[in-house]
Amino acid sequence: MHPSPDERHPGTGAATDAPEPTRRFGLATATCLVMGNIIGGGIFLLPASVAPFGTVSLVAFGVLTLGAVALALVFGKLARRHPDTGGPYVYAREAFGDFAGFLSAWSYWTLTWVSNAALAVAAVGYVHVLLPGHAGRGTDLVVALAALWLPALSNLAGTRYVGAVQMVSTVLKFVPLLFIAVVGLFFFDPANLGSFTEGGTGTLGGLSAAAAILLYSYVGVESAAMSAGEVRDPGRNVGRATVLGTLGAALVYLLGTVAVFGTVSHDKLIHSKAPLSDAVNAMFGGHWGGTLIAAAAVISIVGALNGWTLMSAQSPYAAAQDGLFPAAFLTKRRGVPTFGVIAAAVLASGLTVINYLLGSGGVFEILVLITTFSATVPYLLAAGAQIYFLLTGERDRVRPGRFVRDLTLALAAFGFTFWLVAGAGYAAIYQGVLFLFAGILVYAWMAARRTGRGPRAAGAEPAHLGDAPTS
Known part of the structure; x- marks a missing residue:
């Protein structure tokens, strides 16, 4: 068994006898962190995205x-x-060992700040609905940058404020979405449903095609585990928050999609640009649904950005404690790794500027593709780690009678994540692998620093890829 991350490498600046930090996230806040990170802006377009495949997409969601x-x-x-x-x-x-840990941290870090830029750009479209007549590339850039930096400032204020913003934003977006999902069932009309399969894809083809679009709806399930160091009683609360947050998001996703399918005619839904707005208008009449949904979308995205900004700092912070990321990422105040927050905000801002000022949409789309693959690397390694712990007998607090159950869950999680990789598409995998391998240069640099700050330092042993850390 490899040493735990608490056994720090010398020279990283993290003391081994550091006092236990104050854990600020209770069960409710940790649950909101998971739910808020899972539910971003995608829910507002998903029903229209999968409608062309027929109602088989509901089975895929299940x-x-x-x-x-x-x-x-x-x-x-x-x-x-x-x-x-x-x-x-x-x-x-x-x-x-170190190399696998680095790949996980590098991939996750990439996912967070690139996807933050994508969320900020998505928020601009909904702001246009709320404040029409203010279109323009310069104005859009300002709005997108504000969407990035306001959550960053909330994070820099400390975990107390991160938790408060996450609680409020999750409630404000969850309640109206759940209202639409539940009330929509009373307006459900089977005549609005299309065929079980559409487009001649067949059941299996439609299931796979819909799943490929829906696969990344649940990225964020790891949010409580990522911030376990800030959660009170993490042995109990992290697991509960992870499951409760995932089930809460699933409730909104599934009921919301069913409600939209049953209130908006299929012919209209497949061409809809705002399916939830169309559903509200169909239920209550008028055209005020667009404004209501746009407000919920902005709140949803800002809440997701608040949580993902924290995630963007946690992974490099943990890796820096072990000498696998630069020591600057260890800077921490009020429970938040401040350098990581600022670095992610700056990088995401750079992508946003490229998107609006240079008009390099192709570059931006490539980087977004990278995130779709990057999400799967930490998931596969985590599921593989659980399988390793179980098969080698390192089953802390796991009763022998639960071995089969836990192994089955781990294999299911690995299979689910493998499905995520397959659904990402060739372009996403190709671009993602290139960016993942580029991180090897960073690993080589950090490994050289740990073994003597030079390639031929006296007495230094070479750091082999995959070697376990030394205590």
């Missing part, structure tokens, strides 16, 4: 939900074993 819950349960069990900040990074490094 299957994906089962896989996401399995992954959530695995993260809960891993967090009970290792309740430290860093989540997937911590588990991968303990099971497979």
Whole structure:
């Protein structure tokens, strides 16, 4: 068994006898962190995106939900074993060594700041609905940058404020979405449903095609595990928050999609640009649904950005404690790794500027493709780590009678994540692998620093890829 991340490398600046930090996130806040990170802006377009495949897409959503819950349960069990900040990074490094841990941290870090830029750009479209007549590339850039930096400022104020913003934003977006989902069932008309399969794809083809679009709806299930170091009683609360947050998001996703399918005619839905707005208008008449949904979307995206900004700092912070990321990422105030927050905000801002000022949409789309692959690397390694711990007998707090159940869950989570990789598409995998391998240069640089600050330092042994950390 490899040493835990608490056994720090010398020279990283993290003391081994540091006092236990104040844990600021209770169960409710941790649950809101998971739910808020899962539910971003996608829910407002998903029903129209999968409508062309027919109602088989509802079956795909149900299957994906089962896989996401399995992954959530695995993260809960891993967090009970290792309740430290860093989540997937911590588990991968303990099971497979430094290199696997670095790949997990690098991939997750990439996912967070690139996807933050995408969320900020998505928020601009909804702001246009709320404040019409203010279109323009310069204005859009200002709005997008504000969407990035306001959550960053909330994070810099400390975890107390992060938790408060997450609680409020999750409630403000969850309540109206749940209202639409539940009330929509009373207006459900089977005549609005299209065929079970559309476009001649067949049941299996339609299921796979719809799943490919829906696959990343549950990215964020690891959020409580990633911030386990800030959660009170993480052995109990991280697992509970992960499952409760995932189930809460699934409730909104599934009921909301069913409600839209049953209130908006299929012919209109497949061409809809705002399916939830169309559903509200169909239920209550008028045209005020667009404004209501746009407001909910802006709140949803800002809440997601608040949570993902924290995630963007947690993974490199944990890796920096072990000498796998630059020591600057260790800077922490009020429970938040401040350098990581600022670095992610700056990088996301750079992508946003490229998108609006240079008009390099192709470059931006390539980077977004990278995030779709990057999400799967930490998930695969975490599920693999749980399988490793179980098969090698390192089953802390796991009763022998639960071995088969836990192994089945871990295999289901691994299979679910493998499905995510397959659904990402060739372009996403190709671009993602290139960016992942580019991180090897960073790993080589950090490994050289740990072994003597030079390639031929006296007495230094070479750091082999995959070697476990030394205490």
